[in-house]
Amino acid sequence: MDSESEYKHLFPIAIEVESGKKYLWCGCGKSKTQPLCDRNDCGNQCVSYVAELNEEIYFCNCKQTKNPPFCDGTHSKLLLEIVKHRKEQANHQKDCLNDRSGIKEKDC
Structure with a gap:
């Protein structure tokens, strides 16, 4: 896995929202349309947001925000x-390679 796809879920997603339109933010991470919800079984992990303006909003994608969505x-x-x-x-692996004496294989 390359580093870009490996960490993609940790960065916010910018979405151009439309004034008056309702958006459902996925808080469970199971939606296929992240960061927005496409499921009916999210319960209270789905957060409704109605845009007040036409603007770009950064929706949380790591799901750890204290201010969802x-x-x-x-x-x-x-x-x-x-x-x-x-x-x-990496440091542990380096230590294992540099000094194998006294270190059990399972520790490396």
Whole structure:
């Protein structure tokens, strides 16, 4: 999986909304039309939004926003956690390659 498609779900999606039109934001992540909902079984995870203006809105796509359906930047924290975790994994692998003595194979 390339890095662009691997992290695509962590970035907001800009949508040109129309004044007075209703949009249903998917909070469960199961919709095939992300970030908007195309399902009937989402329950309270689906958030209704009626546009007040014709404008571009950034809808949350990571599903961790504290202000649904809008992006609040939470995805940046998620990306930092992923980078930190991958760096720790890489350092662990490097340590395993540099010093195999005393390290059990299953630890690497």
